[in-house]
Amino acid sequence: MKNIPELKLGIVAVSRDCFPMELSENRRKAVVAAYQKGYGKLYECPTTVENEIDMMKALEEVRNAGCNALIVYLGNFGPETPETLLAKYFDGPTIYVAAAEESGDDLLDGRGDAYCGMLNASYNLKLRGIKAYIPEYPVGNPEEIADMIAEFAPIARTVIGLKNLKIISFGPRPQDFLACNAPIKQLYNLGVEIEENSELDLYAAFNDHANDPRIPDVIKSMEEELGTGNKMPGILPKLAQYELTLLDWMNAHKGSREYIAFANKCWPSFQTQFGFVPCYVNSRLTAMGIPVSCEVDIYGTLSEYIGTCISEDVVTLLDINNTVPADMYQSEIKGKFPYELKDTFMGFHCGNTAACKLSSFNMKNQKIMARALEPNQEPNITRGTLEGDIAPGKITFFRLQSTADALLKAYVAEGEVLPVATRSFGSIGVFAISEMGRFYRHVLIEKNYPHHGAVAFGHFGKSLYEVFKYLDVEDVGFNQPKGMLYKTENPFA
Structure with missing residues (x-):
């Protein structure tokens, strides 16, 4: 990297x-x-x-x-x-x-x-x-x-x-995604630079890359990575054009900084204007060590970059998304793994997780967007996601966030992705974190964290916790064990 x-x-x-x-x-x-x-x-x-x-x-x-x-x-x-x-x-x-x-x-x-x-x-x-x-x-x-x-x-x-990072964003955030909105003042306090751009700037740059002579080489790279999972090859030229657009923008806009991360708009007008969804390209850049967050999540990509530096490995950004159905827990988890139902959940995003962190993968279209934009027809503008179950193994879920009043806070929780088929769509996995139910209520909800969490593939809780301490983050939440009550937890419950 x-x-x-x-x-x-x-x-x-x-x-x-x-x-x-x-x-x-x-x-x-x-x-x-x-x-x-x-x-x-x-x-x-x-x-x-x-x-x-x-x-x-x-x-x-x-x-x-x-x-x-x-x-x-x-x-x-x-x-x-x-x-x-x-x-x-x-x-x-x-x-x-x-x-x-x-x-x-x-x-x-x-x-x-x-x-x-x-x-x-x-x-x-x-x-x-x-x-x-x-x-x-x-x-x-x-x-x-x-x-x-x-x-x-x-x-x-x-x-x-x-101290040498610039976050480049293309926005604004989608409507009803205020959860990803946060003051940028703390970025400057951390020494991070930010360059905020319009989605129109990105569109103009993308159009300037039409017929770029490098596109065939990028397509070839994508084909080699996708292999038999290349289910929608017709979308690759546009994805290759977009990848070159971002990489060229990065190199032209580094300025005084050495390192770059992106926080980019990805819906809803993106599909109708660009003609694809950018998830697969986001996954490829993240695999290069250049995190790209979805939905203009600036502190999400900041968290991803921190995880990249600590792990020296690929990271991802996922929604803390949905519960594991009780019948699925009974048949595939209970008795096989040391977790209660409330310890489990599914981490999901449309298709932004790098291929190297998926058990298997296919190029697909984005199911949720297709419902609204092209229902009951062959997918066209919603193509571009990399779908597959996330590979089982140790993980650390974490996030550094600025509150609405510009105070830094963070959380760190170690766990694992279970070797359980999700039976669902997107980049997705069945996650297990001890005492997740309590952590979900008394850290994630109580302290108003957004739904996005960064994921590092391994147990890096100790290093992350020390980094947050070094950055003077006074509030660092973690999944407290049984018998260790949260400040807001009812002792009689």
Whole structure:
């Protein structure tokens, strides 16, 4: 994926001048060795920081090495001022970690007191208003520190991505979709740029791509991906033209930003004017690491992009759509999986989920739109969806949202897609999340979330939660287990 940052981590050891510098340096070398053995490359800054002069030298070294994320390592107690100024002057996310003592036989000259130093470091960061990441328990041996750095990596990648992201939208939102409407002020607070365009701008650009000489190559790519699922080949030329339109717009409108996500209009006038539905193209761009949300859902595509950075994988955006029928639950889920009926639901969208995340797929027309736009006739303008059941496996359902009064909130819930045939249409799956019924009522409904949720394919709850904390999202909901009551939950129910 070229639409997310390539991370280059650098580690700087710090040392209090009344402690042996060699202690911090040797511990740093051990951390680097552990990380490189378990995870990959890590730039080791040769300067150990004792004072502000060292701090400036170390910053120059990590910058010259191309580092975009920094580890400040307290190999001993650490100097409070220069170690916090590292994060202040480094242009990128920073993690603070500290060394555990190695041996009960070496607690005289070999004791570093980094456990204590971390307290002062955190206090000074707060005092100076400097944002940095501190793990859940930030003190450990080299292998444990290496694990902390590895857990920091997706968080750092996401933070860098957001600061270099532009969301391009084509609107306005469809009527009665106020749920997808949200103030854009928080995008700027996050460092995200937005470019809002009209559906007419998109239509003009699409028409300019008629007879584009690249269209046959895109059609060939689509044919290869669809294989036997290419049930409506006649629509591929228009879909290829549209794909080129979006990609060219992206490249022409990046401006100062490196990464792009789209939030696009997709109905109802889209079909009558463009002559197709854009779902399959949306799925293909998302598979390239360029999320495209439906229905001009700006915070939906923002959430998708966050999931892309964290998982380094394809994501999707789905409606939290419908219940699983009781008879279907009884015959295909009960006794086979550890879920109650209210733990299950179906996640659905018209056809925007990438082919690689579907068990099987076919090019179809959009059934709901066809009812209104071309009933009782051969589908024409409603062709263009990629239909199929979502592949079973672990998932994380999540969303970052701005409220009507421009406050950020988020939710994260881990679960799975069950290997149960949906017997329905669209990109769809049978989802199961423990205590979903309570989560649905006391987070999704109570806190006024829209019906769209982003889906990452794997369990990424820990990283997502940490990203939302780093972004100063104070309200992060999750599916609380039994016995842990929500604030609004009736204890007598």
